[in-house]
Amino acid sequence: MPEVVVLRWGHRYRDKRLTSHVALTARALGASGFILADIKDAKVKETVEKVMARWGGVFHFEMGKPWRRVVKEWRAKNGVIVHLTAYGENIQTSDILQRIKKTGKDVLVIVGSKKVPAGFFSEAVSDFNVAVGNQPHSECSSLAVFLDRFFEGQELSKDFVHNANMKIVPQARGKKVVKV
Numbered sequence: 001m002p003e004v005v006v007l008r009w010g011h012r013y014r015d016k017r018l019t020s021h022v023a024l025t026a027r028a029l030g031a032s033g034f035i036l037a038d039i040k041d042a043k044v045k046e047t048v049e050k051v052m053a054r055w056g057g058v059f060h061f062e063m064g065k066p067w068r069r070v071v072k073e074w075r076a077k078n079g080v081i082v083h084l085t086a087y088g089e090n091i092q093t094s095d096i097l098q099r100i101k102k103t104g105k106d107v108l109v110i111v112g113s114k115k116v117p118a119g120f121f122s123e124a125v126s127d128f129n130v131a132v133g134n135q136p137h138s139e140c141s142s143l144a145v146f147l148d149r150f151f152e153g154q155e156l157s158k159d160f161v162h163n164a165n166m167k168i169v170p171q172a173r174g175k176k177v178v179k180v
Contacts, residue, residue, distance in 0.1 A: 001151070002104065002105060002106045002107055003032050003033075003079075003106040003107070004030060004031045004032060004106070004107045004108075004109060004147065004150065005031060005032060005033040005034070005035065005074075005106070005107070005108050005109070006022065006023070006026040006031050006033070006034050006035070006108075006109045006111060006143065007035045007037055007067060007070055007071075007108055007109065007110045007111070008022055008023070008034065008035065008036050008037060008111055008113065009037050009038070009067050009110055009111070009112050009113065009116060009120075010038075010112050010113035010114040010116070011036060011038075011039050011041060011044075011113055012113055012114055015113050016041065016043060016044065018113070018138070018139075018140060019036065019041070019044050019113065020043075020044050020047040020048070021140050022034075022111055022139060022140050022143060023036070023044060023047070023048050023061065024047070024048065024051060025140050025143050025144050025147075026059075026143060026147070027048070027051070027052075027057065027059045028155075029143075029144055029147035029148060029151070029155050029156075030147050030150075030151045030154075030155030030158060031059070031109070031147060032058065032059060032060065033059060033060040033061065033062070034048070034059070034060075034061050034062070035061075035062045035063070035065060035070055036061075036062070036063035036064070037063075037065060037066065037067035037070060038064070038065075038066055038067055039063065039064060040063045040064040041063065044063070045061060045063060048061050049061070052163070053163075053165065054164075054165050054166050055160055055164055055165075055166055055167075056160040056161055056162050056163045056164025056165070056167075056180070057158075057160035057162060057163070057164070058162055058163075067110075070108070071108070071125055074106075074108045077106065078105060078106075079105050079106040079107065079108055080100065080103050080105045080106070080107055080108070080127045080128065081107075081108045081110060081125065081126050081127050081128070082100060082107055082108070082109045082110065082126065082127065082128045082129075082130055082146070083110045083116075083120050083121065083125065083126035083128070083129045083130065084109060084110065084111050084112075084130055084131075084132065084139065084142045084143060084146055085112070085116070085120075085121070085129050085130070085131060086131050086133070086134055086135060086136055086137065086142075087121070087129065087131060087134070088128070088129030088130045088131040089128070089129060089130060089131060090131050090133070090134055091130055091131065091132050091145065091146065091149060092133075096128055096130055097130075097149055097150065099128070100127075100128055100130075100150070101150070103127075107150070109143065109146065109147075110125075110126065111139045111142070111143050112139060113139060130146060132145040132146060161180055164180045165179060165180060166178070166179060166180065167179075167180050
């Protein structure tokens with residue numbers, strides 16, 4: 001299975017928690033890494049590191065790297081770039097997911113937070129512009145749907161025991177957490 005890394009472009013002050021949620025969604029739903037482009041936010045990094053220390057798994061986190069450099073480096077590695085946008089090809093009504101998978105290449109998923117520059121839609125930046133529905137909605141929800149469809153639900157049974165201190169035990173009622 002190809003590697004999937006999420007690039008978060010933009011980080012508005014009011015969205016700091018949402019950026020953390022996007023990173024945690026990426027981790028929980030199968031991405032191998034997260035890049036917070038152009039800025040550094042110690043709080044987001046701290047949140048991700050706390051989750052990793054407690055719940056385990058392998059997931060890399062970077063921040064402060066310019067998005068243009070990330071795109072250039074990804075292309076140099078022969079990866080494809082997917083831009084999640086409400087204006088893209090609909091993931092349900094088109095064959096875009098099959099076309100992405102058919103490349104067999106590692107995938108960089110760009111998720112915005114504020115209005116992205118028009119250039120993000122161009123071939124110079126994105127190989128694929130993907131919409132999870134063509135209505136305004138949260139970037140966190142579009143990332144979750146994209147990753148679930150991309151990994152065909154297999155990410156939901158992923159084992160995070162590597163470096164884990166805690167593990168949730170699934171059950172019909174209540175909460176059960178055990179030390180690993």
